[in-house]
Amino acid sequence: MTQGPETPDPNQQPEGSAPPPPPYEQPAQPTPPPYGQPQGGYAPPAGGFAAPNPAAPYGVHPVTGVPYSDKTKLVAGLLQILIPLGIGRFYIGDTKTGVWQLVVTILTCGIGALWPFIDGIMILATDSKDAQGRPLRTS
Incomplete structure (x- = not known):
């Protein structure tokens, strides 16, 4: 019996030739973090909020950076208008x-x-300060 033409073995390389390059592999993609987890290097503080500043428990004025007073502008102004005896000024420490x-x-x-009445309107309409010089809170 005669043998027919042989098919070359694909795993066998001819003599004198360079080996074929390895097949292209894509680099492994990192798996995304689960839903709700931060991506990148940023991690929010525990609880999702920044730690409160003990020197400014009511926050700071966004422009000046001065901490807000523990007194509110609305209460001081209404006390001056409704009880015009200077009660609103006593409330803010003045x-x-x-x-x-x-x-x-x-x-x-x-x-x-009339003086405390007008003063109450001024407290409500302007950026008033308490006795320590801190701006009154708006709410």
């Missing part, structure tokens, strides 16, 4: 002005109550 408003209102038989 006792000197509060005493003057009280004395003027009593000595003028109530006509001097």
Whole structure:
């Protein structure tokens, strides 16, 4: 019996030739983190919020960086308007002005109550400060 033409073995390389290059492999892709996990090098603080600053428990003014007062602008203004005896000034710690408003209102038989009334509107309309010079909170 005669043999027919042989087919070359693909695993066998001819003599004198270079080996074929290895097949192209894609680099392994990192698996994405599970949903809700941070990507990259950023990791938020525990709880999702920054740690509170003990020197500014109510936050800081965004422009000046001065910590907010523990008193609110709305309460101080309404106390001045509704009870025009300087009560709003006592509330924010400005006792000197509060005493003057009280004395003027009593000595003028109530006509001097116009001063605390207008002062209450000014507290609500402007960036007022407490006795320590910290800006009043808006809410």
